[in-house]
Amino acid sequence: MSARQQGLSAGLVIGALGVVFGDIGTSPIYTLQTVFNPEDPHPVPVSDANVYGVVSTIFWSVMIIVTVTYILLAMRLDNDGEGGIMALITLLRRRAGRPGRRTALFLAALGIFGASLFFGDSMITPAISVLSAVEGLKIVQPSLGELVVPITAVIIIVLFLVQRRGTEAVGRIFGPIMILWFVTIGGFGISGITRHPAILKALSPTYAVQFLAGHFGIAFFSLAAIVLSVTGAEALYADMGHFGRRAIAAGWLWLVLPACTLSYLGQGALVLDDPANVAGPFFLLVPSWLRLPLVLLATAATVIAAQAVITGAYSVAAQAAQLGYLPRLRIAHTSAQQIGQIYVPWINWLLLASVLTLVFAFRSSAALAYAYGMAVTGTITIATLMFFYVARKTWSTPPWILYTGAALLLAFDLLFVAANLTKLIHGAWLPLLIALTAFTVMTTWQKGRAIVTAQRRREEGSLRDFVDRLRTDPSLTRMVPGTSVFLNRGKETTPLAMRANVEHNHVRHVHVLILSIETQPVPRVPDEERITVDELGYADDGILHVTINYGYMDPQNLPAALRLLDPARTEGELQLGQASYFLSKIELRRGDAPTMAAWRKRLFIATSFITADAAEHFSLPRDRTVIMGSHIEV
Structure with a gap:
């Protein structure tokens, strides 16, 4: 209250x-x-x-x-x-x-x-x-x-x-x-x-x-x-x-x-x-x-x-x-x-x-x-x-x-x-x-965050197209048991870590959760409004997009939020207690594009070094968190 x-x-x-x-x-x-x-x-x-x-x-x-x-x-x-x-x-x-x-x-x-x-x-x-x-x-x-x-x-x-x-x-x-x-x-x-x-x-x-x-x-x-x-x-x-x-x-x-x-x-x-x-x-x-x-x-x-x-x-x-x-x-x-x-x-x-x-x-x-x-x-x-x-x-x-x-x-x-x-x-x-x-x-x-987000969107490509490819060309991957959770900025693009896992390791889990976090312009969001699920067009492929809504004063504990998922919406049992979490670590580099003044680019990159560890910030289990890197120019 x-x-x-x-x-x-x-x-x-x-x-x-x-x-x-x-x-x-x-x-x-x-x-x-x-x-x-x-x-x-x-x-x-x-x-x-x-x-x-x-x-x-x-x-x-x-x-x-x-x-x-x-x-x-x-x-x-x-x-x-x-x-x-x-x-x-x-x-x-x-x-x-x-x-x-x-x-x-x-x-x-x-x-x-x-x-x-x-x-x-x-x-x-x-x-x-x-x-x-x-x-x-x-x-x-x-x-x-x-x-x-x-x-x-x-x-x-x-x-x-x-x-x-x-x-x-x-x-x-x-x-x-x-x-x-x-x-x-x-x-x-x-x-x-x-x-x-x-x-x-x-x-x-x-x-x-x-x-x-x-x-x-x-x-x-x-x-x-x-x-x-x-x-x-x-x-x-x-x-x-x-x-x-x-x-x-x-x-x-x-x-x-x-x-x-x-x-x-x-x-x-x-x-x-x-x-x-x-x-x-x-x-x-x-x-x-x-x-x-x-x-x-x-x-x-x-x-x-x-x-x-x-x-x-x-x-x-x-x-x-x-x-x-x-x-x-x-x-x-x-x-x-x-x-x-x-x-x-x-x-x-x-x-x-x-x-x-x-x-x-x-x-x-x-x-x-x-x-x-x-x-x-x-x-x-x-x-x-x-x-x-x-x-x-x-x-x-x-x-x-x-x-x-x-x-x-x-x-x-x-x-x-x-x-x-x-x-x-x-x-x-x-x-x-x-x-x-x-x-x-x-x-x-x-401003720098908006530039990076736009650049990531171009590199990540369409999530719907990627899911369609996985469905029409099963040879791209082999299925392994368990649940994988990929953090992403929305449901329009493919998580870089997921794309790398498929294209380089040729593997995906039976259940895949693509997780996005939305910060609402309210202090707190009640639990009943916390979760939104999208099947991404297919109800039988085990790939879901989950949006977790937070207020700007809510602690962002992702495992606790995922426990609010309705089993009837998850295309099978997820076994979240053994789920693997995949994070995309972005290395920022100063490029030649006229996106910002040179001094602001240096300031933006310097500020990025105080960013908290994502696994700790989102309360992810360390022993089940995988970090995959890439770089973006600003």
Whole structure:
């Protein structure tokens, strides 16, 4: 049963609190401090008017982007219960008609760039989150400042080393830890408000409007830091399939939003009480004897935030591979109960190397903040644009309402994007470079894969003609007992391994299954819709084509899927327990044909080397798997 079908329960809400809100829930640690950072290239002076304006702008940014855009709007659009940019891409493919096909293709490409930005987010979040928490040691004892980077590096290394064990066991305590976190920051926020209760006036939007309109030269640049208050907003949408919209909305409205709001108000009151507190308002809210325990709790919360975005990167990479934008990756499922809990080794080690590089290169959360904001604003803007396009194709809402809403929300998002572009030379280039690199790899792989598929189709020849030849000229082969399974890309062409087996070995098994895998634009396919059988024109030759349908979040276990075959459709007993599996291994070579630029050909061939072993990916028995090679030029 999906989270959406389960409805609302305390367990789902607690689970959502532990997984979904880690990133956005730890934003109060560094947001206000970053806005008033005196080392910022465009510093915001500390004054009463600016403090009211900044706190008010933070609150209303959170309300507009998180509550309105994601909770109230985006989460009402789902792809069979799943959300996120990849879900929007599949909805675009499904809903776009022929008149709007060009627009849909452009938006789908934009969505891939948004997914690429998420990879940048996945690298920056662990670095900035853990750094910001450990930096609390400088508030506890300034002499400990030199230990911040080494301690952060150790925590991150340990975090990535334990990923292979999965999050199932640790996940049981994530929810309670985050509940304690939100109660703690909300409580200390209230204590801060008591020092200067007038800060509650910042809840009025008039202070945000006055700040933006009356001090636009200062306010515009401050948006590059204010956007840090909504980091993790995409996670609310992306994790909807695990917990359901109602559980996420309940956790946000009843605990996370109030706690974060109280923390921002408390920090603002503290700065109004003494402008010197702007150096670390989050940790200075608590008494000195409680600061070290708060640093430990903050570190635990930021590790959880990092964990959420790391597992999110695994999911995005796996979905991209299923949809044909990345090569087949080795994926380990770390939970027998939760299908979405996966571990992707190649992505894990890439992220570890990238995160450590960021920690040692930037050395502070404030320096990383300039890079972080660009990744966040870019992802949010693309998701908003795609949402309104899909909503226009899906809902019966009057167009003028959707266009008005889109104009207002996109104008707000684009204001943040413009502000972050002013930090381009100060770090905002980093997520754009990461995203551009990931986008280039994914689009190159998609195009190269299409070229290889077309070339294979020419070399493989017609499957129907090949079956006809086997039937009319029995001398081509001799029959041997048993079942052979050949993996193929469809039923139009002959598997290269099957053609080689017949033409060179002059042998075929009594039962032959030609197996194709179709990834549907839905997260999961039920077992009753998993298998489609085609007799290829003859009901007595023992040769069948079997299509196995998977969703883009389904594990692709072929022996388990074949057990779903109806014996009445298989022209005799197959004896799958002793079946032999034949794979065609393709060696790619760079040719002279003008299919792609030379550098893209080299990139495509280099990317192919990270392709996971097919036998392992499809859970094939090693002792009964035969690999036959060939080469193709691109």
